[in-house]
Amino acid sequence: MKFKYLFLLAVVCATLHSCQILSTKKYKALLATQDSLKNRTVSLEEQVAALQGDTARLHRQIADLKGNITTLNGQVADLNTKYNDLNNTYTATTSKVNQLSGDLKKREARLKEVEEILRKRDEATNALKDKLQKALLGFQQSGLSVDIRNGKVYVSLTDKLLFPSGSIVIDEKGKAALKQLAVVLNKEADINLSVEGHTDKQKVANLGQIKDNWDLSVLRATSVSRYLTEVEKISPERVTATGKGEFQPIDPGTTADAYAKNRRIEIVLTPKLDELYNLISK
Template sequence: MKKIMIIAASAAVLLSSCVSQKKYADLEAQQQETQDRLNTATVKLNSCLEEKAGATAKANALEDQVADLRRTNADLIETKGNLTTLTTKGATNLEKSLESLKEKDLQIKTLRDAVTRKDSVTLALVTSLKGALGNMADEDIEINVEKGVVYVSISDKLLFKSGSYNVTSRAKEVLGKVATVVNAKPDIEFMVEGHTDNVPIKNAVLEDNWDLSAKRATSVVRILQDEYGVPPQRMTAAGRSYYIPVASNDTAEGRAKNRRTRIVVLPKLDQFYSMVKEGMDEASKK
């Protein structure tokens, strides 16, 4: 009996030992499966975390872009407003500039017309003088125009004797022809200039070359006034001495050219401005 019990106990122990080993294997298998699932979940979690980080970064970048776009849009709206203002001002300024150009064009045209009319008067005067003095020798009388001013240069040998300021009889004939032209054009004024060479002169009557040139000019003016009726208020007498030569004083020929009397037709600026004003008034009526 005792043996039977020992055998039964041993069998029970053996049977109990066999059941625990199987369960252990099952538990171990479940544990491995659980561990695998945990590993898989961990991998997925890490992947999700990475995706979330990437998505967050993209979201932040997009928010920054949206903010930039909003600022850009605001700047564009402001710029558009400024451009509109500038365009309006530009149009106004352009209109003013065009109007100013029109006025300047009108002024230029008016000045050109006035100059043309003045040139016409000058040409008519030159033509009259050349017609009146046409039979005189070229070396004795020269008529030219410089910068719109008419000059009549009469040589010393035609007007005066050497060192004298008394007008010769032959010279009076020339001055008479000049007076005829001058008297026919009462709107012109002129200056008579006396010029000498650089040879010094001094005697009981003449102090120096200044004195000689001035006295020769006043002698011509007196002839034109007293003998040919030229109004004195239209004439000016001036002595220039030897300081404005037309040739070298180193030769006899040059000194002869420098000894001369010159009649300068003075430009009447008031008449010229009157022409300009008339032109402006006529243009403003159009």
């Protein structure tokens, strides 16, 4: 408003200074100019007010945007922290995976070695079984059998093939069978022998110092072991004698046939697996 009054005062002063008497036409023209200037002044004031409003609004927007920037900067910092944590976790996980992959390769290599050794053992076991069956073919009708169980060769001989009834002394037929067995085993130095004595569950009677079936099974196993080592010259380091008594029957029945099956000597032949044991113990 001050601007308006100053402008009018300037116009009046200019008019008075000119010292001219205005005609009616010029006076009206001057009034029209004055009105136009008033209108323009009002318009300028309105524009100024609008600009001041826009300025205030822009200041508020700028303040809001600065707040958003601060919030976003905080979120970026949090994301950077999480990224670093995830990156560290990824690095540690990758290292662990690489280590486990290396361990897995080593285990797979050892597994292949073990499988190869077991394959060779199975081949050797089957070959040994074939040799024994051929060598002992003449005794299979007299109560001798050869089979494979759990990677071991079992040579089973009935008591009638080896001993007179109730005796621990090997008879001639039994010695002949053991001699044929020893011919094969003396050529197979990597085979260990476990001689197991088995009886039925009938009580022992009239056998002097032999107390029971357990005694009988042990003494029969010892007799066979001594014959193989002392007469057939199989190394004693390869032989183990054990007595199982009546406690591992083939046939749990109580018939005479079941008892006959249970009275036996089993010679368990096991390949030496030092290579396998060394590999597993690594």
